Each structure stands twice: as C-alpha cells, then as structure tokens.
Amino acid sequence: MQISRKKHHFKFKNKLTWTKHTLKYGSLGFKIIKCICIIDKQEEFLKLLIIKTLKKITNSKGKILFYSNQFYNKTKLPLESRMGKGKGEIICSFSYYKTGFILFELKGFDLIDALKLKTYLNNKKIIKFSLIY
Template sequence: MKKSITLRKKYHFKFKNSLNFKKHLLKWGTLGFKLKKTVCISEMQEMSIKLILIKYLKKITLKKFKLFFNSKCFYSATKLPLESRMGKGKGEICHFFGYYKKGYILFELKNISLFQALKLQNQLNKNKILKIKIIY
C-alpha cells in the first residue's frame, strides 16, 4: 500500500484562503469592488487608494455619490535595529497593514452608474496596487 504524503508549507501568517467570512456580500452600496487575489495593503497604500478614488470619482460624476470603505489595518509590522542580537524582543513597530483575502469587498459605491464604475475599475487596475472586479 502506498501512503500519500502531504507536504505543508510554513507561512508567516496563518490565514486560510476560504470564503467563510462575511465580507464578500454587498451591505451598503449598489456597486462593490471585489479583490481578485489576496493582498497585504499598508496604511500608506490604503490612504493613496482612498485619495485616488475620491479624486477620480469627482472627475467622472457631477452628482453626489456615497463611498463606503471596508478596510482597516489591524496588523503591525515590526523591525529590529540592524546590529541587534537574537533574543532582544520583537522590535519597534514600523507600520500597520491589512491582510485581505480573495473575494473581499474593499469598498462600495452608491448613486453611480455601471459605465462610470467600469471607468473607475480600469483606472484602479492600472495602479498595480491591487486588482479588482465589479459586483452588483
């Protein structure tokens, strides 16, 4: 009899790639933007995404829109100084980041047409920070 051997990889973070979370359904808006793959977004990237969104939406639409952003940076990245030895603790906090799974709705929009949302999707996918798709 052959025994099947399964090799497990060691990951730094123990996250599962399943859809057992409740952040893949629309809650507040009529259109949502869902992530195509799992990403880690830092606080600075999150702020730049928000600024790009608001700036580009003001160019596209003349009427008022509502933007619901679902991201929060919960995790902290730490770093020790260069010449520190082992056993000196974890180190100082460098920055905060958020880990978002595939299928997570990053933000939702209200009072915007589908054509304008497609323009916005093309603009955001050019920025190489994240890849998204529209759901409605």
C-alpha cells in the same frame, strides 16, 4: 479616534476559495481578485486616488464606503541587536485581504461611472478589482 497598537504574531491561512462577502449598504461594490497585503500608506493613497477619479468621472454626489482595517503591525529590531531582546519597534501597520473581499462600495453612482473607475484602477496595477452589482 486613536487605536492602541499591539504587537501581534502574523497567523493567517491563505484560502483561495473564500467568497463570504456580499454587498451591505451600497449598490455597487469592488471585489479584490488576488490575495494582497497593503500597508497603511498604500491604503491612504488608494483612497485618495478613488475619490479624485470619481470627482473627475461623474458629477453626481454619492457615498463611498470603505471596508479597510489595519489589524497587523510590522516590527523591526535595530541592526546590531542580539537575540532575546524582544520584537522591536513598530514600523507600520498593514492589512491582509483575501480573495473575494469587498474593499469599498459605491452608493448613488451609475454603473457606467463604476466601470470607468474599475478600468482606471486596474490599469494603475495597484490592486485588481472586479465589479459587483
């Protein structure tokens, strides 16, 4: 499924008291501790890292539910362009996640396996997570 990419202006207010997300489908969830901006390549790397580490940690077959969305596009004009020529070409898409956003949920995994995954991901220093159950 190909999503049409539009050029948006980035209008977002940083609120640190936002805690509206709760678990929807899974029994364990990973909540983001700090506000962060992630580009699409970093998000794909994070998904692959989560899947590979869960295969190493546990033998149980469960589901991983990702709640990621790339709404914003990063644009850049060529080097020697003058003003009034528009916004430029789309380089990559990114998403901005607030504090308290549940990035992914686990369904069918043990709490011990989720704790091991949380410590592994927090040691990688990509994103800091807290565990919700």
